[in-house]
Amino acid sequence: DTAVSQTPKYLVTQMGNDKSIKCEQNLGHDTMYWYKQDSKKFLKIMFSYNNKELIINETVPNRFSPKSPDKAHLNLHINSLELGDSAVYFCASSQGGLAVYNEQFFGPGTRLTVL
Amino acid sequence: QKEVEQNSGPLSVPEGAIASLNCTYSDRGSQSFFWYRQYSGKSPELIMSIYSNGDKEDGRFTAQLNKASQYVSLLIRDSQPSDSATYLCAVNPDTGGFKTIFGAGTRLFVKA
Numbered sequence: 039d040t041a042v043s044q045t046p047k048y049l050v051t052q053m054g055n056d057k058s059i060k061c062e063q064n065l066g067h068d069t070m071y072w073y074k075q076d077s078k079k080f081l082k083i084m085f086s087y088n089n090k091e092l093i094i095n096e097t098v099p100n101r102f103s104p105k106s107p108d109k110a111h112l113n114l115h116i117n118s119l120e121l122g123d124s125a126v127y128f129c130a131s132s133q134g135g136l137a138v139y140n141e142q143f144f145g146p147g148t149r150l151t152v153l
Numbered sequence: 154q155k156e157v158e159q160n161s162g163p164l165s166v167p168e169g170a171i172a173s174l175n176c177t178y179s180d181r182g183s184q185s186f187f188w189y190r191q192y193s194g195k196s197p198e199l200i201m202s203i204y205s206n207g208d209k210e211d212g213r214f215t216a217q218l219n220k221a222s223q224y225v226s227l228l229i230r231d232s233q234p235s236d237s238a239t240y241l242c243a244v245n246p247d248t249g250g251f252k253t254i255f256g257a258g259t260r261l262f263v264k265a
Contacts, residue, residue, distance in 0.1 A: 069251060081197065081241060081255040093251040128196055140185060140245050140253060144196040 069134025176242030
């Protein structure tokens, strides 16, 4: 029944490691997003994909590499993790396209802690 | 810099009162506007969307949009303790539907 799911829910790792977060949506949406929410709770867009194509890349370090194997999945791989990467990462999806169709549904989030 | 600004609060209202949450945005060409509610430790949840000037009502929630003033608000009538959460204002700028800019959120406390 879950509309947007993410795994894992928690991720604790050492600085310098590489990790991945997976996201899947079963809403039939065309657009998917990755957001970062920092300790001050500010939610900032990182990437958006429409029909597997990268549309928005918000000046995110190239250590972050999203991949969309199909329009229902959007994964996020992070290389050489740094302390500042610690945050909650949310995946979201929307019907997409025109701005009026951008009501977004969020996954439960992945809390990443880099030690 | 395209921005969405909200008063961070906390905003404290007694149970049964009207809570009024405000948001301003900088991009005059913005197309669509949203209010999300986020409980502590949970993900944002859409509660209202509005695209035209004026009011839009859904149950106890009313969203108000004034594009000339670049202002959007959310009224919560008959506030309940369960409404205590952070409310995020979100705006799609004129670049289209693929980028949403969120405000920093307003924390609302409803006192029983």
